[in-house]
Amino acid sequence: NWTMSEFIGQEIKRIRDLVGPQGQVLGAVSGGVDSTVAAKLMTEAIGDRFHAVLVDNGCMRLNECALVKKVLQDQLGINLTVVDASEEFLAGLKGESDPEKKRKFIGGKFIDVFEAEAKKIEAQNNGKVEFFLQGTLYPDVIESISFKGPSQTIKTHHNVGGIAERLMAGHGLKLIEPLRELFKDEVRELGRQMNISAELVGRHPFPGPGLAIRVLGEVTKEKVEMARKADNIFISMIREAGLYDDIGQAYAALDPSRAVGVMGDKRVYANIILLRAISTRDFMTATPYPFSYEFLTKVSTRIVNEVDGVCRVCYDFTSKPPGTIEME
Ligand code: XMP
Numbered sequence: 376n377w378t379m380s381e382f383i384g385q386e387i388k389r390i391r392d393l394v395g396p397q398g399q400v401l402g403a404v405s406g407g408v409d410s411t412v413a414a415k416l417m418t419e420a421i422g423d424r425f426h427a428v429l430v431d432n433g434c435m436r437l438n439e440c441a442l443v444k445k446v447l448q449d450q451l452g453i454n455l456t457v458v459d460a461s462e463e464f465l466a467g468l469k470g471e472s473d474p475e476k477k478r479k480f481i482g483g484k485f486i487d488v489f490e491a492e493a494k495k496i497e498a499q500n501n502g503k504v505e506f507f508l509q510g511t512l513y514p515d516v517i518e519s520i521s522f523k524g525p526s527q528t529i530k531t532h533h534n535v536g537g538i539a540e541r542l543m544a545g546h547g548l549k550l551i552e553p554l555r556e557l558f559k560d561e562v563r564e565l566g567r568q569m570n571i572s573a574e575l576v577g578r579h580p581f582p583g584p585g586l587a588i589r590v591l592g593e594v595t596k597e598k599v600e601m602a603r604k605a606d607n608i609f610i611s612m613i614r615e616a617g618l619y620d621d622i623g624q625a626y627a628a629l630d631p632s633r634a635v636g637v638m639g640d641k642r643v644y645a646n647i648i649l650l651r652a653i654s655t656r657d658f659m660t661a662t663p664y665p666f667s668y669e670f671l672t673k674v675s676t677r678i679v680n681e682v683d684g685v686c687r688v689c690y691d692f693t694s695k696p697p698g699t700i701e702m703e
Contacts, residue, residue: 379561382565383416383568383569386416387419387420390420390421390551390553394420394421394424394505394551397502398421398505399424399426399504400425400551401426401489401493401507401548402414402427402507402509403427404427404429405581406439406443406447406578406581407578408563408566408576408577408578409510409512409559409562409580411446412510412562414508415453415566418451418453418454426454426456426504427453427454428455428456428457429444429457430458430489431458431460431461432461432464433461433462433464433599434464434587434594435585436581436586436606440457440459446575450572458488458492460484465594465599468593470593472592474588477587477594478588478703481584482538485583489507504548505547505548505549506548507549507550507551508551509551510552511552511555512558512559513555513557513558514558514659516555559658563576563577577619579619579623579624579625579626582701586599589628589629589701590629591629591631591702592631601683601684602627602628608674609627609650609678612673612674612677622653622654622664623655623658624655624658624700625651625664626652628649628651629648629649630649631646633645633646633647634647635686636679638686645684647685648687649691650674650689650690651691651702652666653695653700661695663693663694666690674688675688
């Protein structure tokens, strides 16, 4: 694709000019398409002066940190540090069930971790970390503008108006957003051009706060574990059925309300798993993915049988709007 290779060349040049010959850049990565493509672009431009940080917030999916480390560090040659802050995140989320407060706490904690990392890098390199990379896309920019009415924000998105702005204010970091004018399909094309694997390029988006916004209400380690196991079953069955690439985004969430069921010969009173999967072009509008009843029934049976503490599974049929893609 001629336009994309042109874009890569121009962007690398722009980054080099902006950062200069000594500048150090910090960037958060999640293993998702956007942050990986942005990180790869930075690595092509300035090598190990780009420092990628993956924060384990205790709300990642099954085996996710190990997998991201393998791909970004070993396969893509990105200078990566994994920071395990899971206990701190889970401790801070204790007792908090308000979605916006959960998001704000997580955002704030991420900032603490990044500030500490910036200081470490500066101590090692004797040079200031001046820039912070963000894999913000065009729809993120649009949504954070259009979602802000005169007095309300629908959701505190971590990409825009959140972490970066506060890092900029508190630490004097300037922002680099190489993907700011691109749509998701263009970012995927960019990834392919930079030899990022088809599997990673095709990965569904995953929100910064992770499973914390897919465990409705208060987050505990046990609830995250239930959502994580159910999600892994759902996604692996989607992959086995060959449906993954046809779906925009899919996940399992945990509803902490309980329902009565009968398992074996015992009455149980246990949690509910909500399955969400959507078709979308740009993640600004979406419709529920039309699975067959047979498929959904199989997923439900496996989740109830294999995930302790769960006795029911529901499928979310809400479009966006009025629903959002995430539950919180
Ligand atoms: P909603 O729920 O607003 O989500 O319809 C639209 C898209 O954005 C993702 N999302 C996030 N991504 N940090 C992110 O990096 C966040 O805080 C966040 N919240 C939602 C969501 O997964 C969907 O793809």
